[in-house]
Amino acid sequence: MKIYRESIRLHKNIKGKLELKPRVDIKNNLDLSLVYTPGVAGPCKLIAEKPDRVYDLTSKANTIMVVSDGSRVLGLGNIGELAVLPVLEGKAVIFKLFADINAIPISLNVKEPDEIINTITAIAPSFSGVNLEDIEKPKCFIIESELQKKLDIPVFHDDQHGTAIAVLAALLNSLKIIGKKISDIRIVILGAGAAGISVAKYAYTAGCKNIIVCDSKGIIHQGRSDLDPQKKEILRITNREGLEGGFENALKGADVVIGLSTIPNLLKPAHIKLMGKTPVVFALTNPIPEITPIKAKKAGAKIVATGRSDFPNQINNSLVFPGIFRGALDVRASQINMEMKMAAVKALSSSVPENALSEEFIIPSMMDKNIVFRIACEVAKTAVQTGVARLRKTPKYSFD
Amino acid sequence: MKIYRESIRLHKNIKGKLELKPRVDIKNNLDLSLVYTPGVAGPCKLIAEKPDRVYDLTSKANTIMVVSDGSRVLGLGNIGELAVLPVLEGKAVIFKLFADINAIPISLNVKEPDEIINTITAIAPSFSGVNLEDIEKPKCFIIESELQKKLDIPVFHDDQHGTAIAVLAALLNSLKIIGKKISDIRIVILGAGAAGISVAKYAYTAGCKNIIVCDSKGIIHQGRSDLDPQKKEILRITNREGLEGGFENALKGADVVIGLSTIPNLLKPAHIKLMGKTPVVFALTNPIPEITPIKAKKAGAKIVATGRSDFPNQINNSLVFPGIFRGALDVRASQINMEMKMAAVKALSSSVPENALSEEFIIPSMMDKNIVFRIACEVAKTAVQTGVARLRKTPKYSFD
Numbered sequence: 001m002k003i004y005r006e007s008i009r010l011h012k013n014i015k016g017k018l019e020l021k022p023r024v025d026i027k028n029n030l031d032l033s034l035v036y037t038p039g040v041a042g043p044c045k046l047i048a049e050k051p052d053r054v055y056d057l058t059s060k061a062n063t064i065m066v067v068s069d070g071s072r073v074l075g076l077g078n079i080g081e082l083a084v085l086p087v088l089e090g091k092a093v094i095f096k097l098f099a100d101i102n103a104i105p106i107s108l109n110v111k112e113p114d115e116i117i118n119t120i121t122a123i124a125p126s127f128s129g130v131n132l133e134d135i136e137k138p139k140c141f142i143i144e145s146e147l148q149k150k151l152d153i154p155v156f157h158d159d160q161h162g163t164a165i166a167v168l169a170a171l172l173n174s175l176k177i178i179g180k181k182i183s184d185i186r187i188v189i190l191g192a193g194a195a196g197i198s199v200a201k202y203a204y205t206a207g208c209k210n211i212i213v214c215d216s217k218g219i220i221h222q223g224r225s226d227l228d229p230q231k232k233e234i235l236r237i238t239n240r241e242g243l244e245g246g247f248e249n250a251l252k253g254a255d256v257v258i259g260l261s262t263i264p265n266l267l268k269p270a271h272i273k274l275m276g277k278t279p280v281v282f283a284l285t286n287p288i289p290e291i292t293p294i295k296a297k298k299a300g301a302k303i304v305a306t307g308r309s310d311f312p313n314q315i316n317n318s319l320v321f322p323g324i325f326r327g328a329l330d331v332r333a334s335q336i337n338m339e340m341k342m343a344a345v346k347a348l349s350s351s352v353p354e355n356a357l358s359e360e361f362i363i364p365s366m367m368d369k370n371i372v373f374r375i376a377c378e379v380a381k382t383a384v385q386t387g388v389a390r391l392r393k394t395p396k397y398s399f400d
Numbered sequence: 401m402k403i404y405r406e407s408i409r410l411h412k413n414i415k416g417k418l419e420l421k422p423r424v425d426i427k428n429n430l431d432l433s434l435v436y437t438p439g440v441a442g443p444c445k446l447i448a449e450k451p452d453r454v455y456d457l458t459s460k461a462n463t464i465m466v467v468s469d470g471s472r473v474l475g476l477g478n479i480g481e482l483a484v485l486p487v488l489e490g491k492a493v494i495f496k497l498f499a500d501i502n503a504i505p506i507s508l509n510v511k512e513p514d515e516i517i518n519t520i521t522a523i524a525p526s527f528s529g530v531n532l533e534d535i536e537k538p539k540c541f542i543i544e545s546e547l548q549k550k551l552d553i554p555v556f557h558d559d560q561h562g563t564a565i566a567v568l569a570a571l572l573n574s575l576k577i578i579g580k581k582i583s584d585i586r587i588v589i590l591g592a593g594a595a596g597i598s599v600a601k602y603a604y605t606a607g608c609k610n611i612i613v614c615d616s617k618g619i620i621h622q623g624r625s626d627l628d629p630q631k632k633e634i635l636r637i638t639n640r641e642g643l644e645g646g647f648e649n650a651l652k653g654a655d656v657v658i659g660l661s662t663i664p665n666l667l668k669p670a671h672i673k674l675m676g677k678t679p680v681v682f683a684l685t686n687p688i689p690e691i692t693p694i695k696a697k698k699a700g701a702k703i704v705a706t707g708r709s710d711f712p713n714q715i716n717n718s719l720v721f722p723g724i725f726r727g728a729l730d731v732r733a734s735q736i737n738m739e740m741k742m743a744a745v746k747a748l749s750s751s752v753p754e755n756a757l758s759e760e761f762i763i764p765s766m767m768d769k770n771i772v773f774r775i776a777c778e779v780a781k782t783a784v785q786t787g788v789a790r791l792r793k794t795p796k797y798s799f800d
């Protein structure tokens with residue numbers, strides 16, 4: 001694909017998307033003796049006496065790790081710890097440019113959940129947050145929850161939460177347009193990976209009572225003997241009617257379909273026609289969605305979103321992770337709890353003013369730099385309110 | 401101390417000496433799609449097919465870790481993994497400003513050698529080198545040698561080698577001035593820590609046959625029952641006469657004394673007077689040396705060096721580590737072998753031209769930015785010659 005070739009060319013030209021820049025200069029021996037030995041013993045001793053001073057005297061307060069074992073990279077699968085590096089570096093570029101956070105790429109050549117947990121725990125001291133990235137399920141779930149128990153800094157698996165927060169924000173805005181309540185609708189989710197499972201949980205938390213998740217074998221229901229623990233668990237909050245069969249069965253009369261299947265062109269016009277009135281179609285597989293917006297609209301979809309920047313309504317986790325971490329770091333949160341995640345949903349959805357909302361504008365653009373600070377502001381406030389912030393004062397964020 | 405207070409003030413003002421800077425900008429959706437998804441899948445796929453391309457397409461080629469468990473920080477001892485951070489960041493500042501290397505501070509809250517080795521191995525994929533820092537002995541020795549066996553990137557414990565290389569370079573130049581041969585002299589080393597042990601090994605490798613190492617109990621000799629394995633091992637190349645007693649006994653008639661004791665003012669004028677003709681005194685404990693240059697000179701020392709920038713002849717490992725890693729990274733060396741270390745000694749000592757050599761100028765200034773590239777040049781060449789370089793061509797270094 002052309003965009004792959006162009007990206008390779010860009011990466012070859014710059015030879016590494018990141019570099020570490022000093023915030024001090026060394027012009028003479030005095031500078032050297034303050035930045036390094038012997039003067040540096042001063043800050044070292046102070047931190048040894050009062051560990052909290054590490055936040056004033058080092059880069060820790062504004063540094064997180066973006067960490068992966070390369071086991072589930074984009075739609076490319078288990079391509080390993082070297083091949084995931086361009087993703088980790090790309091994410092670090094976004095963290096810095098959008099939220100002024102130092103995000104260090106850490107790539108792991110251990111693959112067992114225990115080893116991953118131990119390694120991340122061992123290197124945690126210089127970081128104030130952990131962004132887990134591109135780790136396959138089910139281990140991504142275990143790693144996130146075990147790490148969060150062990151560490152007193154936020155642990156956030158972006159492939160689950162970043163995506164789900166962006167989807168839910170876009171969904172809430174779509175419902176405003178079509179005049180439906182989340183408690184009344186049926187949502188069909190295509191794909192039971194980390195993102196699909198997570199979107200189901202978030203939609204449930206937001207009040208949806210009728211969610212059907214489908215995997216490659218069709219609807220996930222109690223009668224299936226081939227379900228892994230995560231799929232079994234998700235049945236506690238989905239498919240209460242006990243629907244069976246292919247995903248087409250779920251689509252009959254559905255209000256919303258959310259494609260996270262990684263299967264290009266999975267949805268045909270006939271599928272959209274099975275849905276209820278004013279169908280909402282999120283076809284989020286990249287780079288080729290489950291159905292193109294043109295086809296979906298032609299088949300009757302009222303609102304269509306994709307993961308792509310060349311169509312309206314791009315749903316992308318890049319809208320979420322910079323602001324979430326900015327807010328969490330600013331109040332030294334020990335975790336990013338569900339309340340903070342839901343605050344991010346609200347901040348993101350409300351950043352499109354009601355009078356600007358339209359079928360082609362249900363979610364703001366990545367290029368709107370206000371979004372980060374709107375999200376950060378709500379996340380920081382909620383962290384303080386829910387008692388997981390070490391600082392009680394939220395910074396003053398400025399945005400339009 | 402004043403310099404501690406000044407350093408604390410500097411650290412408070414800048415709030416972290418480091419930040420991660422993108423080398424690309426994101427101005428629009430196209431930029432975003434090349435730096436991150438979906439375009440970034442291009443470089444990812446290419447690396448998955450040809451792992452060596454990771455060096456062209458990511459920051460790995462120019463990134464190392466500066467890693468410590470905080471168990472032996474400066475002269476402050478085991479102050480822990482938070483308190484060591486200002487040192488690691490200071491070192492990273494020097495790596496970048498002097499050698500354009502990205503050095504990521506990694507601080508460990510595991511303390512057992514096995515855990516440290518496993519952790520560093522697990523996070524190695526995104527790095528091209530490991531600078532071990534401020535780790536107490538004896539584990540520093542085990543960790544370095546075991547890690548170098550496991551990893552195909554250089555592992556370098558700077559407290560051993562950086563110091564020893566700078567000391568040996570200064571010593572060779574001192575001998576030129578006083579007209580003695582290294583094979584004829586007696587060297588007394590005060591301190592049997594990582595640096596002291598390492599200086600003894602380097603002096604032996606350079607041809608010295610009469611080395612006496614002393615610890616807090618006096619001369620290290622065969623008759624002592626309190627020696628740890630490292631001290632026992634160093635006896636194979638030191639104290640062949642079987643000298644016993646306090647360090648004063650060793651100083652009688654000695655040509656060179658090298659203070660690495662961490663004990664301020666350990667050496668009295670009377671000690672210097674015990675030495676042979678034209679005594680060479682390296683009093684390297686920081687910030688207060690074993691003896692001040694003025695006192696040492698008054699007691700008869702011909703040449704005096706310290707670790708301090710406010711006296712002539714500052715011996716500092718900062719002269720060494722930037723150039724060593726620059727050279728190793730430039731040819732993608734898999735290790736920094738003894739030949740490369742000795743090439744660094746030669747490059748450093750010869751960077752003071754013979755006609756400029758004097759009692760007050762045995763080693764160049766840290767502020768001479770040529771040093772890095774002189775060392776890098778010799779280290780890279782030697783890596784190629786000794787077969788540990790993955791690239792066969794050394795870059796063209798420019799220096800005066």
